Amino acid sequence: GKDHRGDPASAMLEVLDPEQNFSFYDHYLEVPYDLSKVLFICTANATDDIPEPLLDRMEIIDLSGYTELEKLAIAEKFLLPKNVEKHGLPEGVLQIERETYSKIINGYTRESGVRNLEREIATICRKVAYKILTKAPVEPVTPQNLSDYLGPVKYQDDGVNLTNAVGSATGLAWTRVGGCTLTIDANLFSGKGEILLTGKLGDVMKESARTAISLVRSLADQYNIDATRFEKTDIHIHIPEGAIPKDGPSAGITMATVVMSAFTGIPVDAKVAMTGEITLRGKVLPIGGLKEKVMAAYRQGIKKVIIPKDNQKDLADIPQEIASQMQFVLAEDIQTVYKHALVN
DSSP states (O other): OOBTTBOHHHHHHHHTOTTTTTSEEETTTTEEEOOTTOOOOOOOSOSTTSOHHHHHTSOOOOOOOOOHHHHHHHIIIIIHHHHHHHTTOOTTSOOBOHHHHHHHHHHTOOOSSSHHHHHHHHHHHHHHHHHHHTTOOOOOBOTTTHHHHHOSOSOOOOOOOSSOBTTEEEEEEEETTEEEEEEEEEEEEESSSOEEEESSBOHHHHHHHHHHHHHHHHTTTTTTOOGGGGGGEEEEEEOSOTTSOBOOTTOHHHHHHHHHHHHHOOOBOTTEEEOOEEOTTOBEEOOSOHHHHHHHHHHTTOOEEEEEGGGGGGGGGSOHHHHTTOEEEEESBHHHHHHHHBOO
């Protein structure tokens, strides 16, 4: 929160500096005091915008967001009873089905915690209280009548292909509020070999796209692609929701897959999601946020996920009840990705 009133990061840097934090002087009380023995606990949604010198003086403990099953249990056992009591509702008058919680979590909240989930449950409680006061019948809250309480669905994850398509694949991304799915599309046009990238991509993602195209060109002979096509074909790679900035090193294999699909005419399996970065030689590099990304695929009903082989150790972080329903493909190179992603 740096503004005209000061920079909290600079203040924290002084407070955590062992060379000076033992001899501060309080101008209000007019007494010296020692902060060298004080432990400060700070929270942040992400560490990207914390200055490097300050980050270096901190011990970082990463806490991943709640899974959908954890949110559901918290809502049932804690949030609902708390808000029923808070709004003065008679015990047992408000019934919310389990499927309804899932719809609230996925359709009305997009967060790693449960703050907005509690707000939505409180909204339902207020509307039930109004029904009781007006002598209107109170029915159980179901996925079908949920919109009567909370209005239209706020979030819809449209990033999943429903049918196998040429030049279109489902990637997985990490955000500050959890994982999400991304549809990555590639189209080819007659032209001069130009590359067009759209979807408000950051520098890292643009480099991944160019690396993916160069990789496909180097594999042209193996996949029966006429090498001269690249010189007279324009390639357009697009990631929908263009108003939302996207960056990070995890979409390389997805881009390489859609470009290869576009040039070979082989469709991409719609039931497969993928995440991973690539090198010019086709090696698949590890990524972060695997747990959140897998949860995003699971929410969309995708049960097969291609991940870098080096991320195998991170599979232990995924809840067993979800991991047992998923099929993980450990990819060491791009050929493994093509084998499982392209429909033969």
